[in-house]
Amino acid sequence: MRLTGNAHRFSPDDDINTDYIISGRYKFRIDDMNELAKHVMEDIDPVFSKKVCKGDFIVAGRNFGCGSSREQAPRALKAAGVSAVLAKSFARIFYRSSFNIGLPLIECDTDSIRAGDRLTVDLDAGLVTNSVTGESIQTKSIPRTMQVLLEDGGLIEHLKKHGDFALE
Amino acid sequence: MGQTIAEKVLAAHSGSDCAAGDIVVASVDFCMAQDGTSTMMIRELENLGFEHPKTALGMGLVLDHNAPCPSVEVARVHLRIRGFADKNRIPLYETGCGVCHQVVPESGKVLPGSLVVGADSHTCTYGALNACSTGLGSADVAAAAYAGKLWFKVPETYSIIAEGQLPDRVGAKDLMLKVIGRLTADGATYKSVEFTGASVASMGMDGRFTIANMAVEMGAKFCPFSFDEKTSSWLSERGFSAGAPVSSDPDAHFEKRFDFDAADVVPQVARPHSVDNVCDASSLRGTKVQQAFLGTCTNGRLSDLEAAARLMRGRTVNRGVRFIVAPASRTVLLDAMASGVAAQLVKAGAVFVAPGCGPCVGTHAGVPSDGENVISTANRNFKGRMGNNRDVGIFLGSPETIAASAITGEITDPREV
Ligand code: SF4
Numbered sequence: 405m406r407l408t409g410n411a412h413r414f415s416p417d418d419d420i421n422t423d424y425i426i427s428g429r430y431k432f433r434i435d436d437m438n439e440l441a442k443h444v445m446e447d448i449d450p451v452f453s454k455k456v457c458k459g460d461f462i463v464a465g466r467n468f469g470c471g472s473s474r475e476q477a478p479r480a481l482k483a484a485g486v487s488a489v490l491a492k493s494f495a496r497i498f499y500r501s502s503f504n505i506g507l508p509l510i511e512c513d514t515d516s517i518r519a520g521d522r523l524t525v526d527l528d529a530g531l532v533t534n535s536v537t538g539e540s541i542q543t544k545s546i547p548r549t550m551q552v553l554l555e556d557g558g559l560i561e562h563l564k565k566h567g568d569f570a571l572e
Numbered sequence: 573m574g575q576t577i578a579e580k581v582l583a584a585h586s587g588s589d590c591a592a593g594d595i596v597v598a599s600v601d602f603c604m605a606q607d608g609t610s611t612m613m614i615r616e617l618e619n620l621g622f623e624h625p626k627t628a629l630g631m632g633l634v635l636d637h638n639a640p641c642p643s644v645e646v647a648r649v650h651l652r653i654r655g656f657a658d659k660n661r662i663p664l665y666e667t668g669c670g671v672c673h674q675v676v677p678e679s680g681k682v683l684p685g686s687l688v689v690g691a692d693s694h695t696c697t698y699g700a701l702n703a704c705s706t707g708l709g710s711a712d713v714a715a716a717a718y719a720g721k722l723w724f725k726v727p728e729t730y731s732i733i734a735e736g737q738l739p740d741r742v743g744a745k746d747l748m749l750k751v752i753g754r755l756t757a758d759g760a761t762y763k764s765v766e767f768t769g770a771s772v773a774s775m776g777m778d779g780r781f782t783i784a785n786m787a788v789e790m791g792a793k794f795c796p797f798s799f800d801e802k803t804s805s806w807l808s809e810r811g812f813s814a815g816a817p818v819s820s821d822p823d824a825h826f827e828k829r830f831d832f833d834a835a836d837v838v839p840q841v842a843r844p845h846s847v848d849n850v851c852d853a854s855s856l857r858g859t860k861v862q863q864a865f866l867g868t869c870t871n872g873r874l875s876d877l878e879a880a881a882r883l884m885r886g887r888t889v890n891r892g893v894r895f896i897v898a899p900a901s902r903t904v905l906l907d908a909m910a911s912g913v914a915a916q917l918v919k920a921g922a923v924f925v926a927p928g929c930g931p932c933v934g935t936h937a938g939v940p941s942d943g944e945n946v947i948s949t950a951n952r953n954f955k956g957r958m959g960n961n962r963d964v965g966i967f968l969g970s971p972e973t974i975a976a977s978a979i980t981g982e983i984t985d986p987r988e989v
Contacts, residue, residue, distance in 0.1 A: 424956075429960055432608050432638050432649065433645040447955055470791065471693065493758065549723065571723055
């Protein structure tokens with residue numbers, strides 16, 4: 405799978421928590437992901453939802469998605485059009501939930517990527533190409549379990565398809 | 573090679589001889605969701621054609637984050653959760669029962685050696701009871717509820733040893749803030765963390781719940797404590813069985829070991845806007861606070877209310893401070909009423925709100941204004957966490973530090989009042 409889009413960055417870019425991705429004040433009230441998507445990243449970039457285009461990437465530092473278990477976080481990102489998140493590392497619950505709902509997460513060195521850079525992510529080759537700087541970045545390979553979930557369209561679809569966990 | 577608690581619990585629940593790094597499918601003993609995460613879980617369960625649990629898996633739904641309900645929109649969410657619980661005969665913990673992480677162990681749903689998942693990140697709290705429990709997203713919990721089992725990666729384990737004894741007016745919260753300050757907010761990501769040492773051995777169960785609760789603030793997956801007489805009496809006093817206690821083998825492999833001297837710990841505060849931004853409370857003297865909050869799944873238990881009340885004795889809340897107390901459960905509230913602790917706090921000027929999450933997650937019951945500072949016993953101080961207020965500074969501390977600060981109106985080391 406190849407994804408192409410523009411990079412969005414935030415400051416500071418380490419420890420971006422799920423409260424920042426979608427605030428608690430919305431997640432309880434709003435059930436519709438397209439509505440929630442209008443408030444995504446609002447607390448650290450109030451105009452993000454207006455800037456983001458379908459296919460774009462969020463690019464961050466360490467520990468992306470830490471904090472609350474709210475699955476609204478990856479779902480709202482996906483609904484906002486984000487096609488993948490690139491970060492140096494991810495928090496555990498967010499990591500599982502993203503693949504469960506079909507949002508790929510890419511672990512790689514993100515230091516050289518600037519806001520606005522045009523990126524192509526090749527999930528199979530494990531490669532990010534930056535068409536602005538011409539640079540290629542090797543990514544960590546996505547664990548087999550997560551690949552299976554992505555291919556099946558998420559955890560629930562996986563269960564429906566196999567009637568059980570069929571992860572190996 | 574010996575095994576850690578996490579390895580043993582996952583091995584017992586998957587019927588395999590697993591070790592750290594393996595992927596296993598393990599049977600789950602109990603799962604829960606709260607009012608902010610239930611609806612998505614319910615949608616997935618309906619999508620799967622779930623009806624009354626086909627498995628022996630225990631389930632509970634808790635209305636705690638937004639209860640009593642603050643708006644029409646949330647009322648609809650609560651109605652939907654009630655309807656689903658009724659239809660499927662799933663125990664529902666109604667408005668006022670308390671925070672899920674207090675209510676679930678109080679109802680005997682978590683026993684030593686069990687494997688528990690919950691659609692709330694602080695599900696790791698039950699590690700205090702020698703269980704492996706962890707927070708997950710709604711789809712994962714739906715899958716566990718549906719299948720009675722779930723896939724897990726067997727985690728590596730860190731050993732944290734805190735020898736010595738915590739000084740007077742220094743508690744489990746201070747120790748945990750110290751640990752998180754050193755390990756940082758992602759320092760134990762994906763790991764199981766086992767706390768041992770003299771300070772932990774002599775610590776009451778409430779303190780262990782506080783520590784296990786905050787394990788996720790450094791990224792941890794599980795935080796199982798050893799089983800001892802304290803665990804055993806906590807369970808037997810409530811009429812629960814001792815389950816199947818698990819301990820790590822002497823030759824178990826710990827990926828890393830961290831040593832702390834509890835006697836050296838002084839009151840700690842996490843400054844805005846991250847939990848690992850920790851310093852000594854005494855260094856923040858002069859920082860004014862407009863709200864003090866005692867409660868949450870971290871520090872809303874009886875001993876927390878007692879510690880605050882001891883400090884407030886003969887004193888009153890500063891005129892410039894709203895001091896809000898949310899007992900972690902109805903049982904905690906009743907105990908605090910019976911012992912006189914609740915009356916003492918109210919007389920000193922505290923405002924009691926319903927047992928539950930209270931203002932912790934910024935939806936109701938004490939939302940601060942921009943430009944204000946809050947000192948809180950919660951576990952998170954992210955920007956905007958307590959409402960639509962990116963300019964609120966949330967400081968985290970122990971019940972004693974919160975009470976001392978409520979008295980003086982500024983962040984105060986409780987040993988100085
Ligand atoms: S008290 Fe706070 S941290 Fe605990 S479950 Fe409720 S909202 Fe979450």
